[in-house]
Amino acid sequence: MLKIKYTIYILLFLFIVNFANAFSVRYALHDGFFRVVFQTDKEVAWKEKPYPRDKILVITIEDVNKDEVKNLKETLEKALKDYVSKIGVITRGKTLKIVIKFKNNAPGYKIFSLKSPYRIVLDIVISPVGEDKEKDIYISPDLSKRKNIDIIGKIIKERSNIHNRKVVKRKSVKSVKIAKRKFYKHRLKTIRKRNRKIIVVLDPGHGGKDPGATANGLKEKDITLKIAKRIKTYLERDGRFKVYLTRNSDKFVPLYKRSLFAIKRNADIFISIHCNALPSNRSFTGTYVYTLNLRGAKSKMAKIVESRENKIVMRYIKVSGNSYVNRIVADLAVSSTMVEGRKFAKHLKKHLRRITRFRKIDSANFAVLKTPGIPSVLIETLFITSPRDANRLKSWKFRDKFSYSVYRAIVDYFF
Ligand SMILES: [Zn+2]
Incomplete structure (x- = not known):
């Protein structure tokens, strides 16, 4: 006892x-x-x-x-x-x-x-x-000025819930990634099944009071609008796409409104179009395609482009102002955006390298690419600061070829 x-x-x-x-x-x-x-x-x-x-x-x-x-x-x-x-x-x-x-x-x-x-x-x-x-x-x-960011936050949350439901029993990072990819494939399947049009949002960089880079008698905002409109023409002729532009004229649109626009239109793909600039080396030419990377730019060129493209609305992207929040956001649906964005970027490379000096696919932390669940890329068409590239950008024929290549890459990605 x-x-x-x-x-x-x-x-x-x-x-x-x-x-x-x-x-x-x-x-x-x-x-x-x-x-x-x-x-x-x-x-x-x-x-x-x-x-x-x-x-x-x-x-x-x-x-x-x-x-x-x-x-x-x-x-x-x-x-x-x-x-x-x-x-x-x-x-x-x-x-x-x-x-x-x-x-x-x-x-x-x-x-x-x-x-x-x-x-x-x-x-x-x-x-x-x-x-x-x-x-x-x-x-x-007072948080009233941050209303727009809160809308994005809400949508991120809603979308991530959809993802989380799909991956609830999976544990490793790898299998979560695969599950997210499957989720996206499922989405593509339903597009085809319902026979609905694929929604493409094209984003001509800059506009209005923000001219973007200027050199050789060109303004970035004009070139980007012309190319976006040309891509739209090709996509609409095809018949399988519904196309929206974040701006149709020379007007200023803040970056957060551009990604919000894509989210609200329920875009299947988001393409932001820009011109590169390197005033310190005017002989530098070529094309870059960027995808989102929440940790920030990898290469030196990516760093330059990142700071230039994010400059206009730095005050709107406070959400990623500290690394802790970044990590939380990274936990959410954004990862599928990054995986699919890279996949689409490869199609772009395949078509664009035939007509331009294709430098590389890189990643950086772009405010405009924060479009959870939507594959998104930013194309730096050519260097506006290079006289050689500027001449090509001035040419209707070149812009037409470039736009056609982007259209072909979109078709390859979806079909
Ligand atoms: Zn730009």
Whole structure:
């Protein structure tokens, strides 16, 4: 009898020890705030980093075992869904990062630790903050100017949900990628089955007050519009495509509106057309095709092009202003855009290399290519700064050949 009693005590002891080492989460709604408690039971190093402009808080907690936070993302998402629009959980070694993007109804937060047992307490303020607001509660800035970004965010979320449903039982990154590719193929099949037209959105770069690059008597905004219109003509003659241009005349359209346009039109493909510029080397010629890469440009040329093409609306793309948010966005549907974009880029290369000096397919972080679920590329047709290339861009015959090649690449990609 005594032996059994001891065994029970030992088992109980082991259970408590095991439990005491675990990282656990509790939460409850209080009057005016929602409290989340991360219990670690041993003192750990942690820090907070708020990004008030984006209403984002990043909590870093050290010395956490990966296994203990397996379901943390799901738990937090469920608990905080009324006050938080996005949650990211990132583990690297024994470091845990929790990224929280607050909704507008959560005007602030407070975070502190308590001892024995050791707890990190996060209070999310959910009622209007009074006059006696505490020092470490921040008031969110006016977000009304960011409305358009929020629409994109919403659509990203909706689309990613479709993807997630498809890949729910798959685990490795590779199989998720394959599943996404399958998802896209499925989409192409339904296009054919329903016999609907393929929706192509062409985006003539720049326009209006933004001329783009100018050299050799040419303005980038004029060339891009002419080429886009010519591609449209070929596609419409074909009969299998419905074509939209993000602008039909010489007017200014901000970058985020261009990608939003493609999303709203439910585009099957998005092609942004530009001219390259390298004032420091006017003999440099050739064609580049770019696909989206959320981590930023790879090559030196890609870096130059990236900063030039993103310049006009830098203030609109704050969403990717910090790397944590980038990682969350990357988690979402954008990966299929990148995979399919590269596939389409290869078709472009095949056709364009016959008529131009095709330099390479590269990737960079373009604001205009953030079109989740839609294969998207940016074509830098030729160098407007090179007299040789400029002469070709001036020629109706060359622009016609170039446009025809893009049309052929689109056909090859879809059929
Ligand atoms: Zn451009």
